[in-house]
Amino acid sequence: MAEAMDIVSIARQTDRITTRELIEAIFDDFIELHGDRSYKDDAAIVGGIGMLNGQPVTIIGNQKGHDLEENLKRNFGSPHPEGYRKSLRLMKQAEKFNRPIITFVNTSGAYCGVEAEERGQGEALAKNLLEMSDLSVPILSIIVGEGGSGGALALAAGNKVWMMEFSIYSILSPEGFASILWKDSKRAGEAAEIMKLTSYDLLELGVIDRIIYEEKEGEKISYAQLLNSLKEDIEIEIKQLTSKSKDQLIEQRYNRFRKF
Secondary structure: OOOHHHHHHHHHOOOOOOHHHHHHHHOEEEEEOOOOOOOOOOOOEEEEEEEEOOEEEEEEEEOOOOOHHHHHHOHHHOOOHHHHHHHHHHHHHHHHOOOOEEEEEEEOOOOOOHHHHHOOHHHHHHHHHHHHHOOOOOEEEEEEEEEEHHHHHOOOOOOEEEEEOOOEEEOOOHHHHHHHHHOOHHHHHHHHHHHOOEHHHHHHHOOOOEEEOOEEOOEEOOHHHHHHHHHHHHHHHHHHHHOOOHHHHHHHHHHHHHOO
16 A cells, blocks of 8 residues: 555646546536636636436536646636635535535645635635535535645535545645644655545545545556446435435435534
């Protein structure tokens, strides 16, 4: 098994599959929706409506880029408050039309610039968590790269939470953890081991429900094979979740997070 800091490095690589690529591979007839109806559209969040084996679903996720130009456009997948408000608008729309919600998370965290704080970043994150906890439709959240802090959690308060094998999910970065605890960011590798931020650790702790494996017997699984399996797994999970009543979905989500 790879060391935790090795997995952190893999999770951050620019060749990680993006939300747009996942949408194109798994869903049909995707229509992207834009804007938070208050300030502007945030390119760090992609969201809209698509079809999953004939069933309408709402898909929302962080969008990073494969190169510097796209990463600058997408703010490296770190949303401003309007990104979270856009995602919440789409979630409430999904609830209105009884569509399941699927989120793909890949962010080092919510953007922490002055302008984001001035526009209410903390409130936007808190409202997402509050509203998601009470949504009456199924929510499946999948960590596909970095899952950093409240910026990730604000898209990951699902009935079920999955992680790709070489992704991470944590309260802050290993560098930040080491800087706070030991005043030495160079001890990030040591911090990563302590933080229990890998998919293996989090499955064992019960924080996530499933690992999407990227390797088999030491060999990398092709993206085509991985995406085919992921599509089938998502279809099965959404079918199981939609068989539950609204009250059961809310109670399941509530109990899931209360146990932490």
